[in-house]
Amino acid sequence: MSASAALLALALVAPRPVALWHSYRSEEAQALQSLADRFNASQDRYRLELLSIPFDAMSAKISAAIPRGHGPDLFVFAHERVGSWAPSGLLAPVAVDAARFLPGTAEAFRWEGRQLGAPLAFKTLALFFNRRLVASAPKTTDELLALGGRFADPAQGRFLLAYQSGDFYYHAAWLFGFGGSLFAPEEGGSGPRRDEAEGRAGSEGRLELDTPGAEASLAFVAKLQAEGFVPQEATSALVTELFSQGKAPFAINGPWFVGELPKDLDYGVAPLPVVSATGRPARPFLTVEGLYLSAHALEPEGAREALAFLVSDDSALLRAKVARQLVANRAAYDDPSVAKDPVLQAFRAAAALAIPMDASPRMQLVWEPGQSALRAALRGESPKVALAGADRQLRALQRPPPPRAAPWATLALVLCLAGAGLFFARRRPGTAEGGSRTAYAFVLPAALATVALVLLPILFSLGLAFFHHRADGGYDFVGLGNFADILASRGYAIIEPPSFYFTLAVTLLWTGANLVLHVGLGVALALLLHAPWLRLRGLFRVLLVVPWAVPNYLTALIWKGMFHRQYGAINGILRRLGFPAVSWFSHFATSFGADVATNVWLGFPFMMVVTLGALSTIPQELHDAATLDGATAWQRFRHVTWPLLRPALLPAVILGSVWTFNMFNIVWLVSGGEPGGTTDILISEAYRWAFARQAQYGYAAAYAAIIFVLLAAYSVGAQKLLARRESA
């Protein structure tokens, strides 16, 4: 009795949990944790519980969990998603005193008049300079370029300025500095708009890349690269390397750069220089990280309290001190210790010039065309042509929603098809010799699980293909509209990269090339590893599965690094052999080859292991017999081993080709579709539509459905082949 009473009392006084999800790492995570500890110590009604979630998974998890009531009460994310999440009703309004924060940071979370988040910190770009090489940062681009002769010597791996010149996020600073814009009326450049004369003036907030300012900015960076002032194909790793090794006196980077630089490096930070051609400062994007309150929070009161605590000036100060975070609170910068920090102060100054990133979903459409225009210009294409292409792509990506359709027509069609399917299935002569209860019992566990956990989700996704996902999160039934758009290649020429047919051709090539190499290499190695005379067989076997064992996220990026034009190991080997270095990602063939090489490396161990398993069925006598028949090693393989391997290998080959067809992350990580989206495969298109282009889930699902049908047709053929083998 008393025990339960005590328990009850405990339950009454036990603090109620408030869940907070974040993707912070190291110092930032530590700062957040110590704030949570403080909050929990400061009161006893709520207990703030932190959950760290990988950044990759965060956005999908939020979208899935919150509507189902499993979401957090609070979560940390950048402000750009407000425009996607708010219409879906995931966010609840919070009270924020905008005056306490740096200009633009609190406003970033306003959506349709409601404050849907509170700012924690911001990210933007600034100019880092190495004090050992230069005394101060140049104020203008002319000043900067004047130093070029002194520092740049690409042959020696020395540059003037290290930054990711091929990344549109970085380039946007120049774009705005040269008077370019993304949205036609608001950020209108100087000088008359060309397209106004053509009668297609931008309507309210229309996306437009092809502006004179953009053209000038592309010409500028193309020149930077042509003169050897900036490294080619710069990755963030390369930028870090060059700047910290003193091989580039300047770098453009964000606050995270500080954590990547050696502690003993003597460097300064300044806002980006003024573009001499226009007299305007280069203006980077401003992204604000903030706390969101879930609309389905279980503890909204506690969450509000915790939120207020976490964005308070005191908390901000702790975050600024412990994690050197660029906090959004004005007051933090007046604190003596923060005032002393030149990095924080420089970024604060940079933030004043920065342009808050548009939070509406349409912003997501900018990256792809922007990026491809930038890369094209860096490959030496004329900026004008590149931008015209980008605008064409932009318009295609802003696909108008297909007309709404009456569900009945489509439903009737689907029913007819299903009926026809059933009819033919019925009419086929029964292969079975009567049902066997045992057989069903054997198949049941696998079939049941697969139906529940694979088929249902598939049907769910396939269903989406008949809908259009509106920007406000709703769905319109559009019948076969999505399919029609894809198959009619609406918006693109058929032979252009993003068109379905072009991508399909690339995908087939990709699948075929990988398959041949996987099987060839896998079987060859398995045969060697199977040979009785091989020494250290066990060791080799284990070492050869290493590529399969190491997480491929990391190894794919290492391969990308190995294909780097200047620093990659592959070009290093080529150079040593006397060949010229290859710019791998500038041409379709080489870029595609890099993807294939990476995927073959990742995939051959699987085929090898499967072959090793299959080889164990082949009796030695057969080899002996063939040897006596005078067969050479090749003939023995061709006429004895291979035919016997085939049945056991065929399933792996069929499934392997299906997986390769859908193997999107390698293409994504290695070539990223370069050049100009040509190396993208169908599944990357689907992925882009779903996750990078305004969340067109319906369209993406239609892509997936088409992929499904294509592969199903393929497998029917493959199965016929198998069945023929079986009966033979």
Place this chain on the structure above:
Amino acid sequence: MSRPSAVRHALGHAAVVAATGAALYPVLWVIKMALSPGQAFDPSPSPWPRVVSLQNFRDLWGLGGTGHLWRELGNSLIVAVATALVGLLSSATAAFAFSRLRFRGRQASLAFFLATQMFPGIMMAIPLYILLDDLRLLDSLTGLVLVYSTTSVPFCVWSLKGYLDTLPRELDEAARIDGATSWQIFWKVILPLARPALAVTALFAFLSAWNEYILAATFLGDARKYTLPVALQSYVGEYHTEWGHFAAGAIVVSIPVMLVFFALQKHLVAGLTAGGVKG
């Protein structure tokens, strides 16, 4: 041993060594990053670390105050081993039925298993989330095991069936005449002979669970349930990735895989069915 075969053996060894070199070369960077102090993704062409430090591993082990490596390793092992077992058991029975029994819907179910592999997996995270939620299996390792093993079942079924088809049919006929039931034939005759295929399939199922993080990160809402890849992927931030920790973690993740494979590879032996039937 005659001369030509000696030459051939030397060539064979050379080829295996070369292939192993090529297979391991990119991994040198992983080791380099893991052993270098700091968190940089070192793009330099040399695969050797400039300075060797075990700091990244120490951090990983929680000595740096961040990780719960043992717990995550344990969760991963539980999930991967359970996935391999569940996947293997359910698919072995199915593969046996497909290979040995004739029943209505056999071809159709085989095609169905294959078809499930054709739908791009990335499109399935959200529906799966809803499903697991309805099954009350979110936030649980059981749910993960269920998802992983079902997604690996189609391959397991097909690959095992392909292997079982090569086992002589007389063996199960002999057992049937000896009075064995289908289950006894499966358990006592076929399964012991399918060891190589079981090993391959087990490795596959194990790996499909072992390296997966996107679904795990989406489904798990409790840090105590996190698997190793989820923890590892947390080192990859939006702007900044702790490559040193990530690489060290990648090595820690890979070692059990190699141990598992080492243990399994002794089943990949030739001649398991030798002597069973004539010819």
Place this chain on the structure above:
Amino acid sequence: MAEVELKGIRKELGGNAILRGIDLAVADGELLVLVGPSGCGKTTLLRLVAGLEELSGGEIWIGGRRVDALPPAERDVAMVFQSYALYPHMTVRENMAFGLTLKKLPRVEIDRRVEETAALLELGALLDRRPRQLSGGQRQRVAMGRAIVRRPQVFLFDEPLSNLDAALRHQVRLELGKLHRQLGSTMIYVTHDQVEAMTLADRMALLRAGELMQAGPPLELYEQPRNRFVGGFLGAPPMSFLAATARVDGAGGGRCRAEGRGFSLELPGSFELHDGREIWLGVRPEDLALAPVAPEGRLLRGSVDAVEILGWEAHVELRVGDGTVTARAEAARLGALRPGAPLSLEVRTEGLRIFERSAEGGGAEPALAAAGKGARAHVG
């Protein structure tokens, strides 16, 4: 009581008729030897009896019970496979004990039976080996042992001795015969070895392309082949055939002659053929003798095609007209007989068999009448 009765057995595989209506009865405790050329359906028939295949038509009865819907395990049969089908992962002992273990017999009983059977088949020293460590003949004995140890009602043997050496085959054959008498179980035994067939069989059945040609005691098949195929199948060397035309001498009181190219033989009186009937003349080697001189109606003249010397005896192929006959002779008496040399043989015409000769016979033309050795004529 375990007689096996097959009624109108039909089997189709992949659209081919493999067995086309077999009616056959094997009495309880009888050993039926099934013979026939390769591919005629012997194995298929055994598999049907065992229950490994489903019938396309007909009925199977074992011990008065209709079994064709029963699974193999409930038919109480054991089968020795042509390809052994030993369990590769089990030792010889485990292989033999498998069926008994499944029946949940007591351990000691299993051990006893296995040891006994192993001793019978001289497998005692091999009990702990695995199949791959055995020679072909040893494997075959294990396969036999696995069947014997179970003591089923019906044994099905599919060429169980084909891999044994002559001596061992002889010995196991004798043992098998003994075993058969001891166990008194019904056995169906497939073999290609005629000696085996003749010595073991209580009755013999000859299949050809899925059809039963003849069934009966071995000697009956040998001596009264129901058709040309049966005659030509049995015997080593087998019966030879010469195309001929029947001639009835009206003057000679109804005596029959068979005339063909290069010969004219007198037929024994028991044949009643009308003049001009096209016939095949079947001649067994043992009814031919080397004879420089013989009555005209019993003489075959021709030229030597080939001579095979097998030790004491030799086989001589003689070309007569456009046919050949094979004769048996003492090797020593042949001297230096070269191919091409002329040779005469005396025919014991009482042994001649006569078959219908027609275009559609396809090798299995029915016997017209039988003669000699006290046989009654019966027409096929």
